Amino acid sequence: MCGVVLTWVLLVLYCLQFVCPTEILSFSAASGAFAELDTQVLAISTDSVHTHLAWQRTKREDGGLGPVNIPLVADTSKQISRAYGVLVENEEDTMFGAALRGLFIIDPFGKVRSLTINDDQAGRNVDEVLRSVAPSSSHLKVLDSA
Numbered sequence: 001m002c003g004v005v006l007t008w009v010l011l012v013l014y015c016l017q018f019v020c021p022t023e024i025l026s027f028s029a030a031s032g033a034f035a036e037l038d039t040q041v042l043a044i045s046t047d048s049v050h051t052h053l054a055w056q057r058t059k060r061e062d063g064g065l066g067p068v069n070i071p072l073v074a075d076t077s078k079q080i081s082r083a084y085g086v087l088v089e090n091e092e093d094t095m096f097g098a099a100l101r102g103l104f105i106i107d108p109f110g111k112v113r114s115l116t117i118n119d120d121q122a123g124r125n126v127d128e129v130l131r132s133v134a135p136s137s138s139h140l141k142v143l144d145s146a
């Protein structure tokens with residue numbers, strides 16, 4: 001097998017729809033830069049696929065997303081959010097049932113190489129995330145076993 005590209009995964013877990021559209025739009029705008037680093041971006045929230053669809057159908061000037069270049073994953077079972085430790089499970093918390101803002105850089109072998117968890121008020125800087133992904137993905141970019 002010669003020149004097999006190894007894909008990294010960037011999980012971007014976010015709180016509720018209509019709360020952080022600028023952040024999702026920033027990751028979407030940078031999808032090409034992530035692709036150049038062989039990194040697939042997945043945006044995940046505990047909202048339903050129907051909510052994601054409504055958010056994408058809402059014009060940006062009205063607080064929606066419009067079309068995006070990254071998949072929006074509906075974690076309605078909350079299994080992903082729980083597995084990555086970002087699900088708010090304290091019933092007294094106003095964010096109960098939603099995910100905190102989590103960011104996980106996962107190598108092609110499934111190992112989490114970096115993680116950041118913020119509360120619902122602290123956004124993420126996409127340029128900083130790209131800077132973090134770049135050195136990780138470059139050292140395992142191509143497997144050449146010829």
